[in-house]
Amino acid sequence: MTAEQITERMLADAVSTMEMMSTALGVRLGLYEALASGPLDARGLADKTGIHPRYAREWLEQQAASGLLTAAADDDPYARAFALPDDVRETLLDTDSVNYAGVLPGLVVSLAEILPRVAEAYGTGDGVPYAAYGPGTRHGIGGMNRPGFHAGIADWVAALPDIEARLSSGPARVLDLGCGTGWSSIALAEAFPAAGVHGVDMDEASVAEASEHAADHGLTDRVTFACADAAEPGAPGPYDLVCTFEALHDMADPVAVLRSAREVLAPGGAVLIGDEKVAERFTAPGDLLERLNYGFSVLHCLPATRAEGAAVEAGTVLRPGTVRSYAAAADYGGCTELPIEHDLWRFYRLDPA
């Protein structure tokens, strides 16, 4: 690329970044929600949300210029009505839709907010604890993954037919390691009413919210949570299934985690891992998935893992060969990639030797 092309790219990146921040602003202030019940002009949006009309006008114009809102033609900027198209409403507001991404702008902003601390850590070599990233990151991850768990988790387990049979006939037990705010544990319990699920996560705030979510879903009799390191989860088995979704790469000692998972498996039980669908090998330049995962790794996952006093620092870019090497080091007999369709994750089944 020439210097001129790189400058053009920087400008395009700046536009994307500022548009994402403006979307985060709209989510944070409830502006999209206000528009969901029908078109509004600047004063209408201001009245409904309590923001200043001048800011309402600018934000509405910027959103329409960026293509997220549509604008009616009117010469008076305060009389112009702006509408939220259905597809944008689904993506930003429908938390159950598999297309939901309304928490993504807030997640990106949370990474920007903690950048000074991350920069300091780059100098000292220390980490930045997961908890320090706060609710924007926590809710961003949980909110992005929740619809996929609800839509897909039964099918993912069906890719392990013997385990599906055990969970369906019950009584069965599942251990969900690195469960975050609990959505995978809840989805599993809903998909398999004969199963009890225990979720473990190191982040106190996540575990507290996971427990609230289980209570909201009326599942406290079958879904429990505990705050612990997945390497020493304090959750004696036997478990028919131990699973971990988008969390193995965050764990400071993934081999110890897999070893402790193996020790609590019931005879015939298995481990299911869902983690990033990155390329087999490092390639540069990388495709969009590589770039997405390196972005999270540089700004979040690697610093958070280092804060745990990492034995192994995978970063977000957990390649299949690395998962296989962890499985072998933790004395599994088999590590099989599962034929599960997912835009972002690859799935592995681990069986004890």
Ligand SMILES: C[S@@+](CC[C@H](N)C(=O)[O-])C[C@H]1O[C@@H](n2cnc3c(N)ncnc32)[C@H](O)[C@@H]1O
């Ligand atoms: C990217 S989040 C995924 C959360 C959840 N599985 C989901 O898909 O929404 C990674 C999670 O791993 C947890 N984690 C990281 N290291 C851990 C460890 N050693 N033991 C238990 N949980 C850990 C973090 O606290 C975080 O909640």
